[in-house]
Amino acid sequence: MRLAVVVPAKDEEERIAATVRAARSIDGVDVVVVVDDGSTDRTAVTARAAGARVVRHPRNRGKAAALESGGALVRDLERPPAGVVHDTAGRALATGTPRALLLVDADLGETASATAALAAPVRAGTADASIAVLPRQSAPGGGRGLVVGLARRGILAATGWTPTQPLSGMRCLTRDAFESARPLAPGWGVETAMTVDLLRAGQRVVEVPCALQHRVSGRGWRAQAHRAAQYRDVVRALAARGQLRALLPDRG
Ligand SMILES: O=c1ccn([C@@H]2O[C@H](COP(=O)(O)OP(=O)(O)O[C@H]3O[C@H](CO)[C@@H](O)[C@H](O)[C@H]3O)[C@@H](O)[C@H]2O)c(=O)[nH]1
């Protein structure tokens, strides 16, 4: 099974090269696409130097839009050159299974190689999509579980399944599974909505422990503003899926 890695990246010049190198080292990966989502630093040039194909958003459009752009580029790569894939009767010939997509955040650095474990169940055909479960992070986070709790309750209410880490963005999906979850919900709602939409479409989803370390959000005002945006986007994603009840806090 061939794998295309898609890396959404906003101002990730410090970690993007290590992330791209690690992604390229994964068995089966033949293309790494970095979507530079309107960065104001050297993310794009650094990613290209590390061996990635780079798509650039002139303006920042959010993580979901970056994943859409990466998915579209890989879709274009699957299209065979004109004139080569028809038989003598002009019938189109099958051109093989499209690549599975491996969605990898830009801030994982060299630990990105651990996303290789996500491909195993998809390759074996026992799952259509896999989601990474991360270990305790080496730096302490500053969250109180509000966004995570909301997303978890929403997914449970919508599907009957309780994810361990509902916001985890490291995922491996068959092309068919990815397409069944499109259009992706905007911004930070993308993971919550994707899980709901995959399960509702009958795709088999599993969680896989992966030894990943990412940049955790702390306690400062920037981190809290980030969480507020995450909360807003998860609310929108759940509301669009008829899960407003999940927005109410647990009653114990
Ligand atoms: O406008 C943006 C902002 C971020 N990113 C990229 O998106 C990824 C995740 O962003 P990050 O700042 O690391 O967010 P976190 O809050 O740390 O991420 C957690 O929560 C997110 C959902 O809210 C998930 O997407 C992540 O996988 C999960 O690690 C990174 O590669 C970013 O560079 C974009 O592409 N566009």
Ligand SMILES: O=C(O)[C@H](O)COP(=O)(O)O
């Ligand atoms: O820091 C985090 O884990 C995320 O930003 C989610 O925040 P939360 O702890 O409020 O769910």
